[in-house]
Every structure is written in structure tokens, then in C-alpha cells.
């Protein structure tokens with residue numbers, strides 16, 4: 053075998069230089085754009101990689117000419133130069149696909165405008181499966197591709213070998229071909245956008261190191277650089293793996309940890325055809341593409357090597373890191389298994405460098421919470437080239453429009469980056485898992501294994517004793533299901549009914565028929581108080597917050613387009629004091645949204661009390677019986693009606709009891725100060741014993757809420773959909789005075805709806821659904837599932853989708869058609885429901 057250890061060291065300086073100059077010499081003219089730094093710029097972008105250049109380019113397209121890009125060394129010298137250039141459009145969510153598609157299209161056209169080619173080649177991509185789970189995942193992706201309008205078709209082994217003659221198909225179970233994807237030259241692509249930005253008026257400064265910031269009123273007003281100072285209005289952090297440390301200086305959370313990332317290229321191999329599709333063998337953690345008659349082989353491996361925990365060296369510039377042979381060897385073996393010719397191939401070069409990864413594999417974009425006009429666009433998780441233009445476009449929109457106008461992108465929003473996430477040990481511990489996760493099998497409900505037990509509710513140990521199997525959401529350990537005695541509380545992942553399905557069904561049943569207790573301490577709660585608190589809330593909420601003390605108001609926070617920014621409850625504790633409850637995941641976002649709505653000088657103070665309270669839900673037809681055993685409070689309907697709240701005694705604790713339910717049953721949510729939490733929990737469990745109270749996990753809660761039709765932000769409702777479209781018109785009070793979005797909603801009401809959220813159930817009880825499965829109306833693709841789960845009371849999967857009709861949408865229009873859903877490449881008839889499919893009181897709620 054010639055593909056040996058010594059080959060890895062057959063990399064002479066000379067070869068590396070040839071490689072670089074081949075990529076860079078064409079662009080030398082554009083790179084050296086050094087002039088005197090202007091004293092002021094409207095927007096300053098820090099970092100001249102693909103993201104910084106894409107942002108500058110798109111800002112100029114939106115008419116912002118006064119843009120300055122500051123690059124500490126040379127454009128592309130951070131990570132961009134090293135990329136393999138894959139441009140694969142299929143991503144996990146519709147908005148991610150749209151972002152990638154923007155780059156995919158731009159990279160094919162931008163040469164006409166800039167004269168600088170990107171090197172785009174439409175090679176196509178082939179994905180293969182070598183185990184049953186992956187086979188299933190590829191089937192699911194076929195359906196998802198249809199929702200996203202991406203050609204992704206199965207091919208047989210003959211076609212696979214024809215398209216990829218070098219492949220060993222012995223262990224291949226299935227293969228899918230996406231003919232439209234391709235590759236670009238990452239450096240040329242970046243340069244092309246840099247040229248375009250410059251043509252549009254932007255100025256680019258290399259050899260300009262950003263050293264420090266001058267802040268005023270939570271805004272960067274001045275930047276100190278190695279070339280002098282510059283004043284600015286908006287600042288964009290596009291500094292790749294340097295962004296964490298710059299973020300620290302700025303006082304914002306940018307949780308990034310770099311990992312070593314590599315690819316190697318062989319000398320020409322017979323059978324490596326020019327323009328051959330990219331081959332992704334994710335089960336081997338590898339991708340392959342043709343390069344100058346040889347193969348470029350890259351890896352996304354579990355157990356990646358973290359880099360730069362203490363920071364990135366000052367002199368980093370096109371830096372290559374020493375190869376770690378022990379790390380590479382298993383990957384090389386995998387490569388040889390897939391392409392046996394590699395055993396005799398000579399290695400031309402190995403590129404081991406570093407790339408930034410985030411704890412959840414998503415980008416960090418948007419205006420930083422708590423800051424004014426400070427934006428981040430970093431944490432690209434080795435997809436910065438394919439999504440670079442899309443990220444640049446959205447970032448530019450954020451700056452110019454105040455929000456990402458082409459589509460909201462919560463999954464990548466920096467308002468999910470809590471300050472604790474900058475904990476370096478946590479980032480370092482999580483880092484090895486993140487690259488591998490990108491090529492791992494994306495089982496439903498799969499959770500990261502590293503960096504666990506960061507945030508735990510006071511009940512955690514008690515729940516663990518009772519067999520809780522935890523998942524992690526934004527660091528919070530939450531009981532997803534409970535293993536009965538004799539069963540190990542551990543996920544056995546699959547795409548079918550997983551090992552917890554029946555246990556979760558029993559929890560669901562307990563809530564529907566008896567009584568269940570669940571821990572939702574991960575929910576966020578804020579206290580808003582002051583003379584102006586009411587008016588601030590009235591301005592941003594659709595519902596009337598001016599309710600009597602003790603009343604709980606379910607409302608959406610709206611933007612001025614009428615779109616839903618948050619889905620919350622507001623309880624009036626006193627005349628000027630409000631208790632706001634929202635999802636834990638969106639705590640930072642929602643807090644920031646409310647805080648920004650407080651006018652300067654207003655007497656309204658917002659406090660995040662999430663860590664001060666734990667919360668349990670006591671839910672089910674027997675909830676009152678259980679509660680009556682531990683409280684002296686009158687819990688009758690008359691004394692404690694639905695939608696009210698007050699402090700009651702439960703055991704020795706005095707929680708705020710809120711008569712609300714996210715599961716559609718009689719029950720109370722008990723918000724208890726954390727130091728009283730376990731005592732209260734024990735009292736409830738003790739009292740519930742006679743009633744066979746069951747601990748309930750969040751999988752069951754999701755099933756319960758969904759079949760009852762309760763919406764969830766951001767899957768079912770989001771900033772681009774209004775309460776009227778989402779069937780939440782009952783929570784909008786037009787007669788309460790002015791509020792954000794009122795005009796837009798009145799207009800929508802007048803003109804009539806063109807989109808409407810409906811529920812559906814699959815007629816066949818077998819298929820499981822999660823999100824984004826395609827929905828067909830009379831055979832035509834019209835929508836996708838916003839979120840789905842198995843409804844155990846309904847005995848079928850249940851989901852939601854928006855139906856659209858530009859002519860106006862009516863119940864009759866909806867009802868006259870036949871609907872189907874695509875699951876794993878197969879279509880199943882579905883029934884559309886204009887009322888909630890499940891209602892315990894037999895009163896069907898109108899949507």
C-alpha cells in the first residue's frame with residue numbers, strides 16, 4: 053500500500069506555495085486595497101473572510117455605500133482559503149435552504165458583474181447509506197427535498213458506479229443524487245464579492261487589526277485599529293474563530309470554539325473523472341470530490357481536535373497545523389474502504405487548519421441582545437462558503453431594515469446565545485462533538501452527549517431517581533420521558549417508534565384520564581414593573597394586558613407588520629407589576645424584545661427572574677383532587693377560574709398558582725421560589741400517590757399540546773405570520789387602543805386572509821412526522837408541516853401547516869380538496885381539521 057504515513061510528509065513547502073499562488077495570484081490586485089483609514093463609516097465590518105466580504109457586498113446592494121471592511125492580515129487568510137468549496141443546498145430548515153440557495157444562484161452569476169469568476173461547477177452530489185438508519189434518513193431527506201424544491205432522487209448501484217466509477221459499493225445500501233449542487237473556489241468566490249462590494253462603494257483595508265472598542269450607550273461608536281481609529285454607527289463581527297474573544301471585549305456572548313478541520317488531495321487517479329459528483333459517505337465521516345484528476349477527501353469526524361481554547365495566535369495567516377497521524381489514520385482507512393484505488397495513491401497535500409464551531413452547529417447572526425447596532429455573523433460550522441452569500445444578505449437586511457427581511461432565522465439568531473455559553477470549559481468539552489454531528493445521523497430527538505448537566509432544575513435528582521431520561525435544551529436538562537422500573541432511561545435512537553414511545557403514551561394517558569406532574573422549570577419568567585410597565589406591554593402585545601389583578605392574559609408580542617415575535621402569558625400581580633412567562637429557549641430574545649420596547653426615560657423595569665423560580669404543572673381531570681390534598685385554597689371553578697392566578701399554600705411552599713394549561717386539561721402551573729421547590733414537589737408527589745399521579749416528560753407534553761391545537765413559537769407561529777393567519781385572532785383586541793402591528797392586522801382583516809394555519813391528522817396510524825414534511829393538495833405540493841408529533845389520544849400523527857390561496861382562503865376552499873403528506877418518499881392521505889382534533893370537553897375550539 054502506497055498510501056502510507058510517509059506520504060503525509062511528502063508535502064514540500066514548494067507544493068504548498070504553488071497551491072496558494074494558484075488560488076491567490078489572480079486576486080492580488082484586489083487584495084491590496086490599502087488607503088488611509090477614513091475617520092468615520094456608517095458600517096464597519098470586522099473580518100475579511102467570505103462572510104465579511106459577503107456582508108459588505110450585500111450592504112452595497114441595499115444602497116449602503118459607506119462601508120469599511122477591516123482585515124487584520126489578508127482577505128481570506130483566516131479559514132476561508134482552506135475550504136473545499138462544496139455548495140450543497142439541502143439544509144435542515146426551509147430558511148437555511150433559502151440562504152444557501154441565494155449563494156448557489158449568486159455564485160453562478162456574479163462574474164458578469166465583477167469580472168471575477170467563482171469557479172462554480174455544477175457537479176452534483178451523491179449521498180450514500182451503508183446502514184439501515186442512514187438509509188431511512190436519506191428517504192426522509194428525499195421528502196424534505198421535495199418541500200424545499202430540491203431535486204434529490206434515488207439511484208441504483210449501476211447508476212452510482214457509472215457516475216462514480218471509483219466507488220466500492222459492497223456495503224452501500226442506497227444512494228441519492230442531487231444533480232444541481234456543486235463546488236466553487238472559495239477564495240475566488242470571496243474575491244468576487246469583495247470586488248462587487250468595492251464597486252458598490254465599500255472600502256477594504258487589509259493589514260488592519262481591530263484592537264479595541266469605544267462604547268457609548270451600548271453601542272460601538274469607535275474602533276481602535278493598528279492603522280488608527282475609526283468612528284462608526286454599526287459594527288459587524290465577521291471575525292470567524294476570532295469572534296469569541298472579540299465578543300468578550302464587546303461584552304456579548306459569541307460561543308464559538310475552533311476545531312481542527314482538514315482535507316487531503318491525491319495525485320491524479322485513474323477513474324477520477326473531471327466534474328464527477330461530490331460523494332458524501334457520511335457513515336464514514338467523509339466526502340470526496342475530484343480535484344485536478346485526483347481526489348480531495350475531507351472529513352467531519354466525531355472526536356474532532358479542539359483548537360484555540362486560549363485564543364487564536366496573533367500571527368495566524370493561511371496557517372496550516374501539523375497533521376495528527378493517530379487522528380487521521382481511521383479516516384484514511386475509511387477512505388480506502390470506499391475508494392480502494394486510494395491504497396495506491398500518492399498524497400499531493402494535506403490541509404489541516406481550523407474552523408469555528410458552535411455548541412449547536414448553528415451560525416451566530418443578528419443584532420446582539422442588549423446592544424445597539426452591533427451585529428454578529430460568525431460561527432459557520434464549516435459551511436461558510438455554501439451559505440456565505442446568504443448570511444451576508446441577511447446580515448445586510450438586519451442592518452438596513454432592522455430585521456432579516458427575506459425570512460426570519462431563529463435557529464441561527466444570536467439571541468439564543470446565553471452569556472453562560474461563553475464558559476470556556478463547556479465550549480472546549482462540546483467542541484469535539486460538533487463537526488461529527490454534522491455528518492452523524494440526525495435521529496429525531498437526538499441530543500448532544502458532551503457538555504451535559506449544565507443547567508438543572510431543583511427537581512433534577514428527584515426526577516432522575518424516578519427514571520427520567522433527560523434531553524438538553526439550551527443547556528437545560530429536561531425530563532423528556534420516564535423509564536418505568538426495569539427499563540433503562542436511555543434513548544435508543546431510530547426513525548421508527550423509539551424505545552420511549554409506549555412509556556410516553558402512558559404519561560400522556562395519565563394527563564388525559566387522571567393526573568400528571570411535569571417539571572417545566574426551564575420556562576423563563578420576567579417581572580416587569582413601574583408606572584409605565586402597562587403601557588409598554590400594551591404597545592407590543594396584541595391582547596389587552598390591562599386586566600384585573602390576578603388575571604392571566606395569553607398574548608402574542610407583535611412587530612409592526614403584525615407578525616408574532618413571541619407567545620407569552622402576562623399575569624398582573626399588582627397595578628404596576630406583571631409576571632411574564634415565555635419559553636426557556638427564547639428567554640434572551642423575548643427579554644431583549646421587551647427591553648427595546650421601553651422608551652428612553654420610561655418608568656418600566658424588566659427583570660429576568662427565571663433562575664428564581666421553578667415550575668411544575670399539575671394537570672389532568674384529577675388535578676383539583678390532588679391539589680386539594682396539599683392546599684387550603686379554594687380551587688373551585690368559581691373561586692379559581694381558568695385564566696387567573698394567585699399565591700396559594702402548597703405544603704410549606706407558597707407558589708404562584710396559575711390556572712392555565714398547555715396540555716388542554718384542568719390544571720395549575722405552580723411557580724415556586726427555588727428554595728421551596730423540592731419541598732413542594734415532595735408534598736405533591738406524596739399527595740398524588742393515592743391518585744396514581746404520574747411524572748410526565750416533555751415528549752408527552754408535546755403530544756398533548758399538539759393534538760389540542762396549541763401553537764408553539766417558532767415552529768407554528770413566527771415573525772412572518774400574524775395571529776389572524778395562525779388562528780389566534782381571539783388574542784388580538786383591536787379596541788384596546790394602539791399597539792404594534794394593529795394597522796397591518798386591520799388591513800389583513802379587511803382584505804381577507806390568504807394564508808391560514810390548519811391542523812391535520814394522518815389517516816394511517818403508522819407514519820411518524822417531525823417537521824417540514826411536504827403537504828399536497830389535490831396532488832400538488834402546497835405547503836409543509838410546521839411541526840408534528842404522535843397524538844396518543846387521537847391514535848395518529850398530528851401536525852399543522854399553513855394553506856395559502858392568493859385569491860383568499862375560506863373554509864369551503866380548504867374543505868373541497870384532497871390532502872396528502874409525504875413521509876419517507878411515500879404519500880399518505882391526511883384529514884384537515886378546522887377545529888382542534890381533540891377536545892376533552894367535546895367543545896371543538898375554532899381555529
Ligand SMILES: Cc1cc2nc3c(=O)[nH]c(=O)nc-3n(C[C@H](O)[C@H](O)[C@H](O)COP(=O)(O)OP(=O)(O)OC[C@H]3O[C@@H](n4cnc5c(N)ncnc54)[C@H](O)[C@@H]3O)c2cc1C
Pocket residue numbers: 098099100101102103104122123124125126127128129130131132133134135136137138139238260261262263290291292293294298313314315350403405406407429430431432433434435436437438439
Ligand atoms: C478544511 C476545510 C474545508 C472546508 N470546506 C468547506 C466547504 O466545502 N464548504 C463550505 O461552505 N465551507 C467549508 N469550510 C468552512 C469555511 O471555510 C468557513 O466556514 C468560512 O470560510 C468561514 O468564513 P468567515 O468569514 O466566517 O471566517 P474567516 O475566513 O476566518 O474570516 C475571518 C477573518 O477575520 C479576520 N479577523 C479576525 N480578527 C480580526 C481583527 N481583530 N481585526 C481585523 N480582522 C480580524 C481574520 O484575519 C479572518 O480573515 C471548510 C473549512 C475548512 C477548514
